[in-house]
Amino acid sequence: MDLAEFTGPIEVASLLSRGGGRGIMAKRDIKFGELLVVSKAFSLCALDAANPEVYAAINLITDSIDSGFSAVAATRIAERIAGNPKAVDVINQLYAGPAQEPPSQFKAVPSEKVNVARLLNFDEDVDVGRIQSVVSFNSFSSQSLKVRGILSTPKNPPHLNPNGLFLLPSLFNHSCAPNSYFYCLGDVMIIRATCDIRAREEVFISYAPQGNSYFSRVKSPCLTKLLGSCDCSLCMQDRRVGEAVCERRDRISNKISSCTTAVAVRSQIKQLEETFKGYSNADQEAMVDAYLALENLYKAKSDYANALPAIFKGLQYVGLQVTDTSLKGALPPRGRDALPIKLVTTAGSKTGSILKQTGVDGCLMVQNIFESVFGDRARAAKWLKGAVWLHDKCFGGGKDLFQERYPHLSHHEDLLQLRLE
Numbered sequence: 294m295d296l297a298e299f300t301g302p303i304e305v306a307s308l309l310s311r312g313g314g315r316g317i318m319a320k321r322d323i324k325f326g327e328l329l330v331v332s333k334a335f336s337l338c339a340l341d342a343a344n345p346e347v348y349a350a351i352n353l354i355t356d357s358i359d360s361g362f363s364a365v366a367a368t369r370i371a372e373r374i375a376g377n378p379k380a381v382d383v384i385n386q387l388y389a390g391p392a393q394e395p396p397s398q399f400k401a402v403p404s405e406k407v408n409v410a411r412l413l414n415f416d417e418d419v420d421v422g423r424i425q426s427v428v429s430f431n432s433f434s435s436q437s438l439k440v441r442g443i444l445s446t447p448k449n450p451p452h453l454n455p456n457g458l459f460l461l462p463s464l465f466n467h468s469c470a471p472n473s474y475f476y477c478l479g480d481v482m483i484i485r486a487t488c489d490i491r492a493r494e495e496v497f498i499s500y501a502p503q504g505n506s507y508f509s510r511v512k513s514p515c516l517t518k519l520l521g522s523c524d525c526s527l528c529m530q531d532r533r534v535g536e537a538v539c540e541r542r543d544r545i546s547n548k549i550s551s552c553t554t555a556v557a558v559r560s561q562i563k564q565l566e567e568t569f570k571g572y573s574n575a576d577q578e579a580m581v582d583a584y585l586a587l588e589n590l591y592k593a594k595s596d597y598a599n600a601l602p603a604i605f606k607g608l609q610y611v612g613l614q615v616t617d618t619s620l621k622g623a624l625p626p627r628g629r630d631a632l633p634i635k636l637v638t639t640a641g642s643k644t645g646s647i648l649k650q651t652g653v654d655g656c657l658m659v660q661n662i663f664e665s666v667f668g669d670r671a672r673a674a675k676w677l678k679g680a681v682w683l684h685d686k687c688f689g690g691g692k693d694l695f696q697e698r699y700p701h702l703s704h705h706e707d708l709l710q711l712r713l714e
Contacts, residue, residue, distance in 0.1 A: 296481060299331035303496055305399045305464055312520070313388035313430075314395045316466045316495050323490040325636055326686035329473055330484040332459045335383065336370045337435075337480045339455035366432050366456045367425045374419055381419070387463050389426035399464060430519055431463035432456050435477040438688065441654070441698050457482070468497035468525035469510050470576055474649060476688065485689065487648065488612070497525070505546065505578035507531040507539040527576050534571070542568040546579045549586050555599070558587045574637070580610040581651060588658075597666050601659060608655050611648040612637055613683075617675065624671050633659075633672075633679045636686075649687040656680035657699075674707040681711060 306318040323329070374381050386396045434454045459482045462475060473496050475484045490496060500520075501513040507528065510516065516523055531539055545565045552558045562583050569577045584607035591600035598620060605615040617633040634656065656679045664673035684695045692711060696703040 296331065296333070298333060299328065300461065301327060301329040303329055305461075306495075308466075308495070311466055312391065313464070313466075315388075315399065315464055317464055319490045319492050319494050319496055321492045323486045323496075325486055325488050326689075327486045328483070328689065329486060329496065330461055330475075330482070332461050332482045332484075334435075334457040334480040334482070335380075335460055336366065336373055337455055337457040338366050338369050339480075366428045366458065367421060370424050370428065370458060371419050371421055374424075383460060384424060384427055387427045387431050387460070389423050390430050393423065393426055399461075428458060432458050433462070433475075433477075433482070435482065437477045437479060438698060440700065441650075462498070465496060465498045467500040467516070467520060467523065468527070469499060469501075469523055470525055470527035471497040471499045473498055474687070483689070485687065487687075505582060506543050507536075508543065530572060530576065534568070538568050542579060546582065549583050552586065552590070555587055555590045555596075558583065558590060562587070574610050575612045575648075577610050581607050584610070597662050601662060604655055604659055608634065608652060611652050611655075613648070613652055617672075619672075621667070621669070624675070629671055629675065631675075632682055633675050634683065653680050653684045653687065656683060657702075670707075674711075677702070677705070677707050678711055681708070 302320045302323055303317050304320050305315055307314060308316040370384065374384070386399045388395060433456070435457045436454055455477075457477075457480065462482050462484060465473070465484070472486065472488050472490050472494070473484050474487045475482055475498050477483070484498065486496075501510070501515040510528065511523065522528075542565065545561050545568070549558055549561045549565070552561060562580070565579060565583055569580070574580075584603050588600045588603035588607065591597070591603060601620060602618070605618055608615055613634045614637050615633060616635055617628065617631070634652075656676050660673050660676035660680060663669040663676060681692055681695050684698075685691050688694060690697075692708070696708070702708055
């Protein structure tokens with residue numbers, strides 16, 4: 294994909310407390326959904342339908358076996374350097390682990406195009422060991438945005454996920470409760486703010502899939518092998534309440550997933566809430582799963598009058614406030630045009646790490662119930678508007694990208710008439 298690189302209101306800053314000695318800071322106050330980075334991959338290894346090989350290699354940096362495209366990422370970068378020796382300067386500006394001298398600066402300039410005729414002609418020495426270190430500490434397993442709804446694109450097995458090296462995104466440090474989020478469109482990475490960020494605050498992404506279990510996060514191979522431990526706000530809070538509370542939370546969550554009645558789930562939810570005393574709503578991902586389990590039990594019995602409030606509660610725990618919880622009756626003229634949700638991102642509050650897709654899909658669940666079950670077109674249109682608005686905030690692209698990702702709704706009358714403000 295050809296497009297221009299973009300850097301928003303952020304800058305690389307010296308942060309001696311970080312492993313690489315650097316991080317990304319906000320240059321000014323940043324609003325939720327604001328575009329921070331558009332970066333084209335320096336190198337991307339992805340599935341070739343004509344040559345669907347599976348790779349594996351021993352990684353001497355992490356003492357583990359790399360499988361899939363991460364196993365050949367270093368080789369691809371070495372080939373890129375052979376085709377453009379100046380590109381090695383860019384690679385040397387990236388963190389290569391504690392065993393290597395940390396880079397003193399970062400001034401990534403788009404390198405010249407690769408001379409394909411020189412590929413594999415190594416006229417100069419190439420430090421493959423350093424390249425492997427850079428890949429181990431900086432590469433991304435990158436999946437493009439998928440089509441959702443009835444035509445949902447199936448997920449690739451982990452070993453078939455593309456593996457890419459993106460230059461500026463490599464300088465973002467990790468948090469299990471990040472304030473920005475990245476996604477890919479082909480070989481392009483896009484990073485957006487997931488909450489309001491104050492000037493001079495550090496901007497984080499998450500290196501590993503977020504989970505509602507402290508123990509699953511600390512045992513993540515990515516974090517244990519590359520970071521050792523995580524000192525983000527969420528992990529620090531989990532350590533403050535203690536492992537006993539975290540273990541109890543996991544046991545309750547497991548019980549909820551096996552409950553067969555709404556009464557039983559509600560009882561477990563009360564106990565689960567007790568394990569989150571002192572946590573912000575956005576850091577209580579287990580509560581989202583609990584209310585989704587409750588909603589599914591109500592829907593199984595066609596009790597939609599109770600299923601909808603359960604969805605509303607789940608949305609609360611991803612950082613949204615439901616401003617219209619009405620289930621029936623005529624909407625006032627002003628109420629028809631107003632969004633049914635708003636973001637809770639002011640005064641230091643932040644959205645949950647799973648807001649993006651979970652929030653949009655939650656709004657569409659409500660829209661579908663109002664339209665298909667209750668026959669309430671006015672409320673269905675209102676919640677569809679909320680879903681498109683939230684999708685645009687999280688992923689950009691306006692109504693056009695929403696239609697691409699939700700083709701089953703692309704010709705919906707309410708969507709065609711919708712105008713985003």
